[in-house]
């Protein structure tokens with residue numbers, strides 16, 4: 001018997017990656033994930049990426065429920081095949097077929113319900129963040145979570161509410177959301193190969209550490225009085241003056257697709273005042289496995305119009321400038337010239353070189369990223385004093401590169417990881433905070449949950465950026 005039409009369409013809308021296959025995609029569609037989070041706002045991106053990856057059922061329990069009805073509506077419009085439902089607090093209310101549990105919030109929040117969940121014996125991901133920093137721990141058999149959570153780190157004072165509402169927390173909670181969604185896919189498909197592992201990161205310094213086994217949450221996340229890193233190197237939090245600076249800033253985002261969606265989400269959420277949307281494409285069903293700004297209800301609309309609908313809802317204060325056009329040699333400089341910074345989220349190499357050249361000529365900082373399958377890279381360029389895209393990748397591929405080699409399949413939340421990093425890098429540059437990825441390429445391997453940084457150098461003979 002042929003499967004029902006809507007079920008066929010649902011499988012069709014996912015990208016079948018070699019690592020996942022049709023069977024894997026069906027398995028995801030039959031899976032149930034439980035998400036317990038401190039607030040709707042802090043884990044919205046996680047839920048969008050779980051829906052994008054084609055999860056069957058999402059059970060949610062939020063301590064702070066503001067925005068819940070609206071989020072459930074949005075997820076339903078984004079992927080009508082996913083069942084999303086709020087459940088009563090407490091893991092005893094979970095259906096028996098729940099495949100993975102996710103607990104996300106401040107460490108205090110994460111530590112508390114985790115103890116209740118341990119009786120359920122489902123694989124668990126704990127995800128805590130504070131300021132620029134985040135911590136993710138996967139445990140296959142949650143025997144004694146309290147011991148893991150606090151075995152090394154200091155306990156926060158009782159009743160203390162951790163300050164977790166800074167702009168920098170937008171970056172760390174969004175990154176955690178995308179990272180957790182990648183891990184959920186791997187766990188459900190048995191692609192992860194260790195019983196327990198974890199990841200710590202600091203987005204201000206771009207420090208990432210992946211470890212095997214389990215480890216306590218870093219003291220700087222666990223304890224409100226401890227700051228991270230060496231004194232003098234710690235770049236500090238985003239201040240009120242920085243927030244005002246972001247509100248006055250103008251960022252052009254080229255491409256509103258896989259990378260553009262999380263980059264735009266992060267920039268609008270962080271409070272960047274004016275954002276240019278540059279895209280010539282229309283929303284197609286095949287985009288929705290990764291492009292979370294769009295939805296089934298906006299199929300056929302220009303992507304810049306569809307993105308506008310989403311971003312206005314996310315942050316009504318943001319001023320959006322739409323360019324429903326392809327970036328070309330003729331219009332690139334004119335479009336970019338009135339903006340402070342450019343975020344390149346395109347899916348083809350020709351436009352990447354074009355954006356790089358225009359930014360070098362106009363002396364604009366440029367944040368670059370690319371994704372493929374379970375992997376991605378990101379870098380930040382200030383062509384006057386750092387390596388540009390041409391320095392990093394000097395061989396210009398022929399124009400038929402894409403038809404020859406791709407585009408390859410992309411796991412949606414992997415684009416979420418890199419696009420969020422782009423949004424974070426853009427705000428760091430605008431605020432002159434932290435260490436951006438200048439002369440550095442950050443490489444993410446989602447299959448290994450691993451980040452690596454490669455140092456690069458400016459090419460003294462680069463035709464684009466030398467002697468600028």
Ligand SMILES: [Zn+2]
Pocket residue numbers: 387388389390391392459462463464465466
């Ligand atoms: Zn160069």
